[in-house]
Amino acid sequence: MIADEDKVFKALADVSRRKLLDRLHKKNGLTLNQLCEKHDMSRQAVTKHLILLEAAKLVVTQRRGREKLHYINPVPINEIYMRWIGKFEQERVHALHNLKLALKENDHE
């Protein structure tokens, strides 16, 4: 069973949090202050979002002196896909993937 499926879904439900994940995806290991730049809200608001992302284990953190580094953790998203989304979509996604491969192969000819 997924430990905190609900936490993951709820964490992903907010566009600000998805944007934070996007930023960590582009550049991993950002500090809180770095994550606050380019976001139109207070540092404390960002902190709260990061707390939820951490609780959902979508982000893991590490202290370096007075800084807190944030790293994206893809495992929960993978689990969501494997155990929940997959049950609806697995066959379809695989079919599309195979189709894409086939078309790519065709390109090479």
Add this chain to the structure above:
Amino acid sequence: MIADEDKVFKALADVSRRKLLDRLHKKNGLTLNQLCEKHDMSRQAVTKHLILLEAAKLVVTQRRGREKLHYINPVPINEIYMRWIGKFEQERVHALHNLKLALKENDHE
């Protein structure tokens, strides 16, 4: 771009709505009343959830006389996976690698 990415994520954020999708996945084309059975809430609460699922295009409906039939639609979930979740998964190994490096660095202190 995904038309209503936010609506889909928000629709999936509630456990009652995920359970409704589960039930439609097991047996498609259920009426509102059938969906209300086995759920510990009023018919109107279920209706509201179904409205959100419909708005996110996760469920499509069809009238048959005085009944309303509900069908699961896997397309939005597929899009979420392909365009959003996939981009994290592609980098999964890379991200884990960075995390491992960071933790290792911390060890050296």
Add this chain to the structure above:
DNA sequence: TTGACATGCAACCAAATAGTTGCATAATAG
């Protein structure tokens, strides 16, 4: 036609959410 059944609509309520501000604490640079 009339009563029962299936769904729709609107007003209301409590709790959760997303945000704010102000102050506290801890680490680093000079």
Add this chain to the structure above:
DNA sequence: CTATTATGCAACTATTTGGTTGCATGTCAA
């Protein structure tokens, strides 16, 4: 040491969310 920087904590607020109840509408069966 002291000032600055980076983060943490707490109280407060407005809005959204998930639920309720009551009544209305539309369809079907007897």
